Amino acid sequence: IRTVNRVRPETNSIGIRNITVIRPVIVRSKDQQLVRMLSVNIIAFIICKFPSTLVLIYQQITQYEEKSSDQQLIEQLILQLTFFWYFIDNGIDCYTNILVSKTFRTELKRIFVDAYHTCIRHRN
Numbered sequence: 001i002r003t004v005n006r007v008r009p010e011t012n013s014i015g016i017r018n019i020t021v022i023r024p025v026i027v028r029s030k031d032q033q034l035v036r037m038l039s040v041n042i043i044a045f046i047i048c049k050f051p052s053t054l055v056l057i058y059q060q061i062t063q064y065e066e067k068s069s070d071q072q073l074i075e076q077l078i079l080q081l082t083f084f085w086y087f088i089d090n091g092i093d094c095y096t097n098i099l100v101s102k103t104f105r106t107e108l109k110r111i112f113v114d115a116y117h118t119c120i121r122h123r124n
Helices: 029-061 069-100 102-123
Strands: 007-014 017-024
Touching: 029 069, 029 102, 069 102
Parallel strands: none
Antiparallel strands: 007 017
16 A cells, blocks of 8 residues: 555666656546446446346236236236336435545535535625
């Protein structure tokens, strides 16, 4: 961890001369947060969208089978629950980003504080 922030010189030989090119080998914290945010959003997308896909596939496979009224009610309930989960993904991204990224939390807080100060200024 201590060597992550250090700059390592890289030497390239060209003919007679040696040229030292210094490039920072730093993995930025914001890049890590972005990757984490995207990963969590992708996982949430899969978790929320996949069950409804399975239910729709099941319905297509069993559409010509005789079903009792209880079985139809259970399938309808499962379908409704999976569609509820399907649309949760649309509203959950902001909350997962708040949990995952410190930069996102800081910027969101700054936006709310600026909006609050703007409202107070217009009131007075």
